[in-house]
Amino acid sequence: MSIQVNGREISSREINIESAHHQEPGADPRHAWRRAAVALTVRELMLQRARQVDLTVPDDPEGQDAALDALVEREVNMPAAEEDECRRWYEQNLEAFRSPDLVEVRHILLAAAPEDMDGRDVAREQAEALLSRLEQEPRAFPAMAAAHSRCSSSAEGGHLGQVSRGQTVPEFEDVVLRLPVGLAGRPVETRYGFHVVEVLQRIPGEQLPFDAAKTKIKEYLEERTRRRAIHQYIRLLAGEADIKGIDLDASESMLIQ
Incomplete structure (x- = not known):
């Protein structure tokens, strides 16, 4: 045609x-x-x-x-x-001109596939057991990560470095970016399994001036x-x-x- x-x-x-x-x-x-x-x-x-x-x-x-x-x-x-128009746009979209919040975090991943319900139950129980031990032995985190974590970060004691929005899976970030500094009170569930998480440092984002x-x-x-x-x-x-x-x-x- x-x-x-x-x-x-x-x-x-x-x-x-x-x-x-x-x-x-x-x-x-x-x-x-x-x-x-x-x-x-x-x-x-x-x-x-x-x-x-x-x-x-x-x-x-x-x-x-x-x-x-x-x-x-x-x-x-x-x-x-x-x-004036530029300033109005800036004020209406402040979040777009703010550097991201960062958290320095380490974790221990107890892996289980999303469809493996029995495996996920086991992973949850293991994560909760490790968390109980870490509450008593906080300095043991790197050794426990090396022994139990199924993430490549286990070689670094579970250290993931500084994490911001968009760097990991959303279900991990949604929890971790809101956590205070310290050992999380319960495991974080993601598509990969269950994570024992410790936030080492929080770095709030900064607003870029107009x-x-x-x-x-x-x-x-x-x-x-x-x-x-x-x-x-x-x-x-x-x-x-x-x-x-x-x-x-x-x-x-x-x-x-």
Whole structure:
């Protein structure tokens, strides 16, 4: 199936070639074909507009890209993000500008597969027994980790180093990042089994000041504005064009990208 933009044909062959740049692993090839069709249609709309406003449009792709950049620069209003806007964004998203909390932790893993219910019962009992011993012999943690832990950290006395959000499995972090310094009062359960945990140190995250974050916020807000403005510009061009073979209104999410 071909597409026509103001009488200019985009062939199925062109779309098939372009679709190679839009294919995602495991995704339906038809989705890639659709994205390619939208991309080529939008490109053709903008190239035609560039010629209408007397911009030089070379035959080579790199030259055409430059012409499209010049068209956007000429016809799309891109207001700069003012400092007040940047500050509002910062204040509404403080957590994004905070360094992560860290905990220095060591553990003893009593391993059991998630589906092995009997094995998990045994692992829990073993973890509780080790925890009882450690409450009486806290200095024995490295030796017990070396003897009982099924984690490679056993060679380091169970020491995992400093852990922050996203470095281990969520069910481990959800508990450990809230624990006070010291031996945890009960084993921590994860998909890997049960962990006897000791928090050695807590390092609270720090808030990045606005002045340090301002440049990145400005870049983000201006890029977001740019995408929206170009999207609206493309919709305007499409509304004035004679397009056959594709419905850009039905491709709204792809058009935004």
